[in-house]
Amino acid sequence: NAGVTQTPKFRVLKTGQSMTLLCAQDMNHEYMYWYRQDPGMGLRLIHYSVGEGTTAKGEVPDGYNVSRLKKQNFLLGLESAAPSQTSVYFCASSYSFTARDRTYEQYFGPGTRLTVT
Amino acid sequence: LAKTTQPISMDSYEGQEVNITCSHNNIATNDYITWYQQFPSQGPRFIIQGYKTKVTNEVASLFIPADRKSSTLSLPRVSLSDTAVYYCLVGDIRGTGGFKTIFGAGTRLFVKA
8 A cells, every 4th residue: 555656756847848747546535636835834735636537726726737537646737837836746635524434634645846947 | 714823933852742832713613623744855644633622642632622713732752753844724624625725834843852
């Protein structure tokens, strides 16, 4: 049981390049999330998904797109990278509250460190 | 979403009990309180969650007064490995909208030998 995995772990992009970050979870979770964390700050929600085929905007969605074609995968795309998108990106997943009568917690991946020059 | 306020940083010594208080004056009726721990270069890790009164697990205790406008995370007998950033989150975890959370800057706890 690997939990939440993220690919790649590190990446350097030039301004204007595109890339896709992959998040995979093997816990059969309904919900998945993408966050970014800038130095010395908390996490900010970019996009999230409450089920296969669904996505929604979070707090800072501009410049990013997401897709959830399979329940276990959540992809984050940067179409035209900008230096302001230099950050650490975390993916998380969780059960829906209605699915389990227990504490509601998000399980986080190890992060992807992205630098845009 | 309810805004939370926590101390920016705290220092402690090994073996002491540490209490981190979070203020959330505009907490809503359906909101739950959740705490996460984050080590450098890692994703946050769930610690504890509660709605009212007291919740205890093998790692920590969470105290929530009757008015629920604040909460206190209590870490018993901390060790050097408890040095981390601790986040307090408040939000409605029910329904189909997912848990749209706001992570503030958190509290940096530094445990000294």
